[in-house]
Amino acid sequence: MLESDEVKISSEKVETVTLREMKKEELEALVEFIYSDGSVLCAKMKQHVLYLAADKYVILHLRDLCRTELISSLNSENALDFLELAQIPFDTVINDVAFSFIITNISTIASSEKFKLFVVNNPYLAVEIMKASIYSDGSN
Known part of the structure; x- marks a missing residue:
């Protein structure tokens, strides 16, 4: 080991x-x-x-x-941390659960200071979150 x-x-x-x-x-x-x-x-x-x-x-x-x-x-305070954590050893389960939670709670999470820092440190993930949240609203 x-x-x-x-x-x-x-x-x-x-x-x-x-x-x-x-x-x-x-x-x-x-x-x-x-x-x-x-x-x-x-x-x-x-x-x-x-x-x-x-x-x-x-x-x-x-x-x-x-x-x-x-x-x-998992909650609104730690969802971004968990999504970030899931990238280190890519963990599909944590990634998918955290990502879905973030999309479901995007209005709360996106308005937080933590999200602003997340966007700076994880621009690719931030773009994916925003694309998914737009598509989940039914807009194309």
């Missing part, structure tokens, strides 16, 4: 793995999940980084659980 990460072996033959992209709390949540035989779901699962770590380290069960948790917490 951790083959691509740097593994150091000291003189005592103790292996150390460095996961620089994870915060302490996120690493603790990942380790807790791994050592609980996959049965422990914690509040930290909703964090994007844990989802990304599950994808990066190919922990499919955790990735699927995180996906389910993320989707169940």
Whole structure:
């Protein structure tokens, strides 16, 4: 699972793995999940980084659980974040759910400050959202 990460072996033959992209709390949540035989779901699962770590380290069960948790917490405040997250490892399920939610709630989401920043950082996705919202209104 951790083959691509740097593994150091000291003189005592103790292996150390460095996961620089994870915060302490996120690493603790990942380790807790791994050592609980996959049965422990914690509040930290909703964090994007844990989802990304599950994808990066190919922990499919955790990735699927995180996906389910993320989707169940989808709202107007985080829909753009989830759409953006779905692009990193392209996740069709999160992408489609977030995209549909955004189109359904476009009047609220498009008037937010968060949307203005999203447009700057994700112009292609913003164009796709606007095209879909125009077509969903029945205009062509």
